[in-house]
Amino acid sequence: MTRLSNRDYSWCLNSDWTITDYIRVPSWNPGPAGAALTVAGWCKPQKGLTGFSMISKFDYGNNKRSWAVSINGDKLRCIISGNGTTSSWKQYESQNIVADYDWHLLGFTWEFGVLKLYIDGYETTVNKLFDNSFTNLFQSDRDIMIGALLQNNQPRSDFSGMLGPQWISGAVWTPTEWENLYLNGEVPQTNLSAEWLIQEGSGTTINDSAGSGHHGTMAGMQWIENGGPFRLRDGATNRTAATNRTAATHR
16 A cells, blocks of 8 residues: 555654653554564654654563664664563664654564664664574563653653654565655555554544554644655655665665
8 A cells, every 4th residue: 555645744743852742552562472573653853862762662660671762872773672671682773873853764673583773764784782682572561652661651761853653563574665665655564563644633642543443642742734754745755855765874
């Protein structure tokens, strides 16, 4: 399904790095027992801040860490835990800066112990800060947070900047699927567990358009019209800058 042809990601949410700004989605664990997972989302992070999360299922106060997609030191950082603690986890960080006042499609795939990070449709080179060996990620019972992660079940490490559509899949997206999502807005449908397009434009309910009923409740953020990653223009000009799509360092 080509999303770009029938949806314009014109709306987005603004978060100002306070613990009152987040979207909270009731807990579930996508994928086959933690063996396969893809998490992706559009964001426009503010530059110069450290440790704020785009989307996560991660409570670091209660040893219920599962996974998190964050911006740390202006770079993409993804964390996966095999047992909910830091004794068995992978923490990878991109070598490229993503907090550059532009929209980026960020995320990861996880498949039987292999973690890959993606920026703007392409797998990116990483620094492996921690790289323990395990094959299944921890099945946390904590809620999924968009724009935050949890400490003792309370929001912390909140995002600063703009947030756009987010996806969770129980399948591992291929490089071609990542590229098609970034360039053409085509969302892979196999085992798509949740899709939050964040196009409601008002209110506090963020709907799961994948049809799985994983709706979220938004607190604190501001709706911004015509500020999303795809604006109210034709599809060809709605994509982010060509230098972000084709740069060899992003592949």
